[in-house]
Amino acid sequence: MAIADSDYKFTYVDIGAYGKDCDSFVFQEAFFSKLLIRNKLHIPPSGPLFTNDTENCPCVFVGDEVFLLSENLMPPYAGHNLSEKQRIFSYRLCRARRYVECAFGILSNKWRILLSKDIVKACVLLLNPVRSEDGYRYEEIYMTQNWNSVNRAACSRPRRSASDVRDRFAD
Numbered sequence: 001m002a003i004a005d006s007d008y009k010f011t012y013v014d015i016g017a018y019g020k021d022c023d024s025f026v027f028q029e030a031f032f033s034k035l036l037i038r039n040k041l042h043i044p045p046s047g048p049l050f051t052n053d054t055e056n057c058p059c060v061f062v063g064d065e066v067f068l069l070s071e072n073l074m075p076p077y078a079g080h081n082l083s084e085k086q087r088i089f090s091y092r093l094c095r096a097r098r099y100v101e102c103a104f105g106i107l108s109n110k111w112r113i114l115l116s117k118d119i120v121k122a123c124v125l126l127l128n129p130v131r132s133e134d135g136y137r138y139e140e141i142y143m144t145q146n147w148n149s150v151n152r153a154a155c156s157r158p159r160r161s162a163s164d165v166r167d168r169f170a171d
Contacts, residue, residue: 001030002124003061004103009128023066036072037059043072049168051102057168062096069162074169089170103127 001023003012014030035041046056059133060074067075076090111123135147 001026001033001105002100003032004100006099007108007131008103009131010103010124013121015120015124021063027063027067036070041072055090055168057165060165060169062093064094064097069166071162071165074166077166077170085170089166095111105132126147 001014002010004010007149014032031042044059046058048055049057058071060072061076063073065075065078067073069075076093077086082090093129107123107127110127111119111165
């Protein structure tokens, strides 16, 4: 489980879950999840999405469809009968998730021998300063999925305020 910024740098990693565990369980058990639930992440305050907006939106983490919608965690819309706005938003959200996928691709291309969790942890720590030094190289980005199709798994019903936030981002 990892979080990456828009420069493909890791800002959080949790290495240690088994590959057989589902993502939602891994997330629930992650230290990050516990901090997010307790509002202990020091997330920047809400602000307008556009300069002329009067309504504020919270800063959010982008997740995939296995994560539950919350005020600061934004998965795509679930279901098959989505409006055009919802489909477009879900597609764009999936494109934003590419940063973490690509960060792992860059990591594996940079250091191909990842034999243990300790080596993975060391590589994650080393990648950020290497990215700062090397800069952006398009050929390092490794796409692992076809992002044109969005898998929308069913999920629990979110709090209304979180749905309002996602709708605002979609607008």
